[in-house]
Amino acid sequence: TTKQLIMSEKLAAIGEITAGVAHEINNPIAVMQGNLEVIRSVIGEHAELASTEFQLLDEQIRRISQIVTKLLQFAKPEEFAGFVERYLPGKVIADCLPLVKHLLAKADIEVRLEDQATRFVFMNRTELQQVMVNLIVNAIHAMPDGGTLTLSARDADWDRSSGVEIVVRDTGVGMEQDVAARVFDPFFTTKRQDGTGLGLSISQTLVTRQGGSISVETGPGKGAAFSIWLPEAA
Numbered sequence: 334t335t336k337q338l339i340m341s342e343k344l345a346a347i348g349e350i351t352a353g354v355a356h357e358i359n360n361p362i363a364v365m366q367g368n369l370e371v372i373r374s375v376i377g378e379h380a381e382l383a384s385t386e387f388q389l390l391d392e393q394i395r396r397i398s399q400i401v402t403k404l405l406q407f408a409k410p411e412e413f414a415g416f417v418e419r420y421l422p423g424k425v426i427a428d429c430l431p432l433v434k435h436l437l438a439k440a441d442i443e444v445r446l447e448d449q450a451t452r453f454v455f456m457n458r459t460e461l462q463q464v465m466v467n468l469i470v471n472a473i474h475a476m477p478d479g480g481t482l483t484l485s486a487r488d489a490d491w492d493r494s495s496g497v498e499i500v501v502r503d504t505g506v507g508m509e510q511d512v513a514a515r516v517f518d519p520f521f522t523t524k525r526q527d528g529t530g531l532g533l534s535i536s537q538t539l540v541t542r543q544g545g546s547i548s549v550e551t552g553p554g555k556g557a558a559f560s561i562w563l564p565e566a567a
């Protein structure tokens with residue numbers, strides 16, 4: 334429809350602007366990072382006196398560059414496309430946990446792994462891991478008072494195609510339906526200054542590029558379950 338066409342033109346324009354701005358921000362960040370190192374070495378042992386401040390600067394600079402990377406990935410996903418591999422998804426899912434261990438411990442979250450998948454999938458490993466980490470970090474954010482995180486994989490057919498379904502389920506705050514309807518929109522976030530609203534949008538791009546799909550089931554106070562379906566690799 335015309336409305337969809339205008340929307341996709343708008344998104345393309347936003348993508349172009351975003352990519353340009355993100356590229357421009359990268360250089361000053363690198364300069365700041367370099368100079369911080371120089372200052373640290375010039376003041377030598379005095380750096381100890383301001384170790385907290387240095388750490389804060391390091392963290393914030395790293396945060397900016399993470400946001401810039403996300404923006405670039407959103408705007409130019411094709412530039413980031415890694416090579417596609419064939420593998421069982423279970424191992425990749427388990428490999429995500431060490432990456433978020435510190436967050437899980439802080440929030441007192443119990444993890445359950447249910448891997449029954451016997452079919453292979455086709456996707457870049459790092460990309461699947463990135464999608465999983467996005468979903469897991471969101472799940473952790475949704476359970477500030479602790480809860481259970483379930484990661485499962487099983488063989489599942491969709492629309493008469495055989496494939497694998499990976500589910501990330503939390504027992505957190507959940508969402509109203511009007512929020513759930515917008516979570517995959519670029520820049521949609523309810524986290525104010527702490528969110529970019531790009532995590533799920535990028536995740537959707539990565540999954541659909543492999544012929545898969547991603548969806549959510551949720552309700553207020555009912556937690557959320559994000560399902561990724563990927564076609565079986567022949």
Ligand code: ADP
Pocket residue numbers: 467471472475503505506507508512516521522523524527528529530531532533534556557
């Ligand atoms: P961000 O995390 O930066 O806000 P995302 O695209 O990852 O960006 O998520 C968009 C929004 O979707 C979040 O701000 C939040 O409102 C909602 N959301 C995502 N995952 C969950 C979840 N597991 N439980 C509740 N709300 C969620």
